[in-house]
Amino acid sequence: MTLNDFLSGAVAFGFFVCALFFLRFWRRTRDELFLAFAAAFALLGTGQTVLALANIASEERGALYLFRLTAFAIILIAIIRKNRSASA
DSSP: OOHHHHHHHHHHHHOOOOOHHHHHHHHHHHHHHHHHHHHHHHHHHHHHHHHHHHHOOGGGGGGGHHHHHHHHHHHHEEEEHHHHHHOO
């Protein structure tokens, strides 16, 4: 186990902790924005976990970026929906 593997696991753990915090805020407020952030951070954590556990060559990691793309798309859509509902 290298330092890179350890730090990658720490980053994944941080993503999952952030997801749990946003999930707790969603349970308290029922605001969809918090649920979207929780889902996005869970996706980021999942992608980082796959990256840490699977020994994938750097040239073949392109598919893992779909986790990040999906997570950021969820955040962007949630922000747009929140702003539209606030102005209506």
